[in-house]
Amino acid sequence: MTTAVDRHMTAFASEIGDTVPVAVEGSRSRWHAGGELAPGTYLVKAPGGILEHRPEEMTVRARAGTSVEELHAELASRGQRTALARRGGTIGGALAVGENDLSVLGRGRIRDCVLQLCYISAEGAVVKCGGPTVKNVSGFDLPRLIVGSLGTLGLIGEVILRTNPIPPISQWVESSESDPFMVLQAVARPSAVLWDGTRTFVELEGYAADVEAQQNALGSIGHWAETGGPPELPAHRWSLRPSDLRHIDQYSLGSFVASVGAGTVFATVPQPFQAPSPTTVALAERVKHNFDPTNRLNPGRRAMRSA
Numbered sequence: 001m002t003t004a005v006d007r008h009m010t011a012f013a014s015e016i017g018d019t020v021p022v023a024v025e026g027s028r029s030r031w032h033a034g035g036e037l038a039p040g041t042y043l044v045k046a047p048g049g050i051l052e053h054r055p056e057e058m059t060v061r062a063r064a065g066t067s068v069e070e071l072h073a074e075l076a077s078r079g080q081r082t083a084l085a086r087r088g089g090t091i092g093g094a095l096a097v098g099e100n101d102l103s104v105l106g107r108g109r110i111r112d113c114v115l116q117l118c119y120i121s122a123e124g125a126v127v128k129c130g131g132p133t134v135k136n137v138s139g140f141d142l143p144r145l146i147v148g149s150l151g152t153l154g155l156i157g158e159v160i161l162r163t164n165p166i167p168p169i170s171q172w173v174e175s176s177e178s179d180p181f182m183v184l185q186a187v188a189r190p191s192a193v194l195w196d197g198t199r200t201f202v203e204l205e206g207y208a209a210d211v212e213a214q215q216n217a218l219g220s221i222g223h224w225a226e227t228g229g230p231p232e233l234p235a236h237r238w239s240l241r242p243s244d245l246r247h248i249d250q251y252s253l254g255s256f257v258a259s260v261g262a263g264t265v266f267a268t269v270p271q272p273f274q275a276p277s278p279t280t281v282a283l284a285e286r287v288k289h290n291f292d293p294t295n296r297l298n299p300g301r302r303a304m305r306s307a
Contacts, residue, residue: 008047008063009118009126012157015044018124023298024155026065029089030097034150038300046092046157050074057133058163059115064092064156080163083113092156098148099237102230104262106167106191106205110147113162117143119154122292132160145287151298153291167191167205172229173215175200178222180260181246186217193260194230195245201230233257238265 016022025043048065055078062071068084068091075081084094085101095114101107116130129142146154170191180195183202192203202224204214218224234255240248242263248256254268276284284303288295 026090026093034301083107103191114143116160118158173224174227233266236270238271
């Protein structure tokens with residue numbers, strides 16, 4: 001298996017080369033995140049395929065061109081899942097954008113689920129970072145830097161992800177009379193708390209006794225009714241500080257669904273671009289120069305731009 005992985009990554013690195021402007025093309029589900037790609041950029045496809053799933057170790061190894069849907073279908077057959085967002089696209093694209101799943105409170109954040117990452121550098125070299133097991137915590141955590149960088153620091157080819165068990169019960173409840181910010185105080189571990197300005201939606205997961213205890217806790221802050229799932233999400237994704245959601249009326253969002261405790265907001269209007277501080281810009285440019293001095297990786301895109 002190691003030989004096959006080496007062969008695919010070597011071929012991927014060879015196609016990327018070390019000179020021309022280049023970007024990885026997946027399913028284009030988040031293609032415009034971070035700005036428009038510079039005209040004339042050479043497009044490549046990342047290799048695909050699930051290489052190894054170790055349920056007992058709660059890890060899975062897969063190539064970046066594998067669809068998230070295929071990955072989760074394979075893991076579900078063994079009772080597991082990952083923190084990757086269920087919004088289509090490939091593994092590499094999901095990691096490059098760095099979007100958390102709607103049920104981030106239960107599944108965990110996407111940066112925390114990446115154990116090891118193999119990418120192609122601006123020089124066309126195969127670089128491996130991180131460790132293959134959950135227990136590995138040594139060294140600088142380079143995968144956290146690559147995740148969410150929109151392919152501007154390295155082009156992802158293969159990953160090892162942390163998995164977690166699929167709970168026996170997953171149930172959504174809804175209330176139009178409860179304070180969404182009280183939910184996190186009342187319930188120990190909701191998997192999602194969503195709020196559209198009028199209604200609050202909560203996802204409860206676990207064993208039957210756990211879900212029942214969560215329902216009883218919610219009953220102390222209002223009346224709740226079972227619902228079929230989360231509300232429909234508007235098209236544009238905003239990123240705010242979780243504390244900003246208490247003052248969300250200061251933003252021109254249009255219709256919205258906010259993820260309480262996470263800070264992600266889905267709105268009918270795009271988030272305005274806010275120029276970062278000069279210090280942040282200088283640091284980002286320094287990191288970019290160290291990883292990609294000729295600006296050949298995803299030229300035209302900036303990881304600091306609102307997705």
